[in-house]
Amino acid sequence: MLEITTYSVEFIKDPFGILSGRRYEFLVDIELDEEDDLYSSNGIYIRAVYSVEEGGNRLVKHELIERVTDKLLDFELEDEEVEELLVFCAEHYAEADAQ
Template identity: 85%
Template sequence: MLEITGYSVEFIKDPFGILSGRRYEFLIDIDLDEEDELYSKSGIYIRAVYSAEESGGRLIKHELIERVTEKLLDFELEDEEEQELLAFCAEHYKEADE
């Protein structure tokens, strides 16, 4: 289960109109247990790109990043966590300034 401690969301402008749907970038702070293999004293956040389309929303991509070093971590979220992330983005994307 993802324990989200903070987030920001921004609308991604598409000046050429080549992308389908409207894209949003999320930066999501997560809290991890020290026993978790992803745990870092520096902290971890998720960068996610969400697409809101008429047929519904979907995650375009997501990355796990170590906060202090900005190092991309070579780990994937579990299916359940990815579904939680999708639901979170679907609930909060409208908060972005467009």
């Protein structure tokens, strides 16, 4: 289960109109147990790109990044965690439009 501590969401501008739908970038801080394989004393965050389209919303990509070094980690979220992230993005993407 993802334990989200803080997050930010921002609308990604597409000045050339290349992308279909609307894209949002999420930066999601997560807290991990020291026993977790992903654990880092520097902290971990997820950078996720979420797409809102007529045919349905989806998670375009997500990356795990070490907080202090901004180093991309070579780990994947489990399927349940990806689903949790997708639901989280669906619940919060509109906050970027309200800003």
